[in-house]
C-alpha cells in the first residue's frame with residue numbers, strides 16, 4: 061500500500077504544471093498558478109454543465125424572460141468580450157454566451173470558457189446601471205480569464221490526493237465523467253479566495269474601462285451591495301464576495317489607474333458615432 065502510494069504520488073506531481081493564465085494588463089495581475097487538470101477538460105466540463113443548466117432553466121420558465129433586459133445584458137457583454145484579448149489571446153475564440161435567469165437573488169457568474177449568467181435579482185434589487193452591470197460582468201469574466209475554477213479544482217485534487225491518485229493511475233475515467241459537475245460546483249457554490257477576488261476586481265475594472273464603461277461603477281456597485289445586504293442575511297453572491305472597506309479602497313485605486321483607458325475608449329466611441 062505504501063509503495064502504491066509513492067508511485068501514485070509521483071504520477072500526480074508529474075501532472076502538475078505551473079502556468080500564468082493571463083497577461084498582466086495595465087493593472088499588473090501577475091501570479092504563477094499550479095494546475096493539475098487541463099484547460100481542455102475544464103472547459104469541456106463547463107460547456108456541458110452550462111448547456112444542462114440552461115436547459116433546466118428553460119424547462120422551469122426562468123430563462124431570458126424579459127427581452128429588453130436580455131438585449132441590454134447581451135449588448136454590455138458583447139462590448140466587454142473583445143477586450144479580453146488584452147489579457148489572453150485565446151479568449152477571443154471562446155464560445156462566449158450569456159443568459160438572464162429570473163431568480164430573485166443578487167448573483168452573476170462566468171464559468172470557464174466564457175459561459176455566463178446574471179440573475180434578475182441583481183439587476184432589479186441594485187437598480188444597476190449599464191456601467192454597474194459591466195462592472196459585475198467584467199469581474200466575473202476575469203475569474204474565467206484567470207481560470208480560477210481550474211485552479212480551485214486543482215487545489216481540491218491536491219488536498220484530496222486519493223482521488224487524484226486514482227484518476228492518474230486509471231486515466232481520467234470516473235473523474236472525467238464527473239468534471240462538468242465539479243466545474244459547476246466550483247463556479248456556483250464555492251467561495252473564491254480573497255486573492256482570486258482581488259485579481260478579478262482589478263482585471264474587471266480594466267475590462268470595463270477598455271470597453272468604454274466607467275470603471276468607477278465598480279465602487280458604487282459594491283456600495284449598493286452593502287446596502288442591499290443591510291442587517292439581513294447577505295445575498296449568496298455577496299457572502300462569497302465580501303465587501304470589505306479595503307476592497308472598496310482597492311477598487312477605487314485601480315479604477316483611477318485605468319481612467320486613461322476609459323477616456324480613450326470614450327473618445328473612440330464618440331468618434332465612431334459621428
Ligand SMILES: [Zn+2]
Nearest residue numbers: 252257260301
Ligand atoms: Zn468574484
